[in-house]
Amino acid sequence: DAKTTQPNSMESNEEEPVHLPCNHSTISGTDYIHWYRQLPSQGPEYVIHGLTSNVNNRMASLAIAEDRKSSTLILHRATLRDAAVYYCIAGGTSYGKLTFGQGTILTVHP
Amino acid sequence: DGGITQSPKYLFRKEGQNVTLSCEQNLNHDAMYWYRQDPGQGLRLIYYSQIVNDFQKGDIAEGYSVSREKKESFPLTVTSAQKNPTAFYLCASSPGLVGYEQYFGPGTRLTVT
Numbered sequence: 001d002a003k004t005t006q007p008n009s010m011e012s013n014e015e016e017p018v019h020l021p022c023n024h025s026t027i028s029g030t031d032y033i034h035w036y037r038q039l040p041s042q043g044p045e046y047v048i049h050g051l052t053s054n055v056n057n058r059m060a061s062l063a064i065a066e067d068r069k070s071s072t073l074i075l076h077r078a079t080l081r082d083a084a085v086y087y088c089i090a091g092g093t094s095y096g097k098l099t100f101g102q103g104t105i106l107t108v109h110p
Numbered sequence: 111d112g113g114i115t116q117s118p119k120y121l122f123r124k125e126g127q128n129v130t131l132s133c134e135q136n137l138n139h140d141a142m143y144w145y146r147q148d149p150g151q152g153l154r155l156i157y158y159s160q161i162v163n164d165f166q167k168g169d170i171a172e173g174y175s176v177s178r179e180k181k182e183s184f185p186l187t188v189t190s191a192q193k194n195p196t197a198f199y200l201c202a203s204s205p206g207l208v209g210y211e212q213y214f215g216p217g218t219r220l221t222v223t
Binding site (some may be wrong): 032034041042043044045046049051087096097098099100101102103 | 141143145147151152153154155158168169198200202204206207208209210211212213214215216217219
């Protein structure tokens with residue numbers, strides 16, 4: 001898996017959009033970009049993933065740079081339930097293994 | 111209601127004892143995984159299984175063993191050979207190995223004293 005770099009923490013206000021950045025400059029052409037989030041003492045929750053094109057689902061949007069060296073997870077309207085650690089993973093092509101780094105702690109203020 | 115379950119949520123054992131953690135899924139997924147998470151750290155892969163009766167070592171398999179006799183079940187045994195077994199253990203499943211999302215269970219927190 002490619003090394004990813006994320007900010008240690010970010011803050012947002014409720015009902016505002018949140019843009020969580022991730023750098024993965026050593027990503028290979030077959031590496032997927034995955035985002036998961038995790039609450040304390042719970043298993044990670046899948047958020048979104050993509051390969052080359054931007055992706056949307058009911059939880060979030062994933063914007064992938066044209067050179068694929070970076071991506072941004074977009075939460076369109078943050079809620080208090082979105083407060084979690086967000087992990088960006090670039091890889092998953094080696095038998096599906098996901099290499100979780102330190103992630104970004106997202107705090108959402110009411 | 112489809113999902114992945116792990117039991118128990120908390121487990122306490124004495125040093126030198128083997129312990130088996132349960133993981134069951136009713137999502138009809140072929141692939142299953144075991145990860146370990148230490149405080150403040152990301153997840154590390156212990157074992158994975160692509161199909162029934164097949165499993166492979168991940169990055170930190172030493173001191174662990176698994177079996178995959180049924181599609182829906184992938185139990186993990188933490189043996190006495192595992193030097194630092196106290197951790198949060200997470201099981202996941204996926205429709206396939208590459209390019210799919212993984213669904214995680216709630217985890218088992220194992221404490222060995």
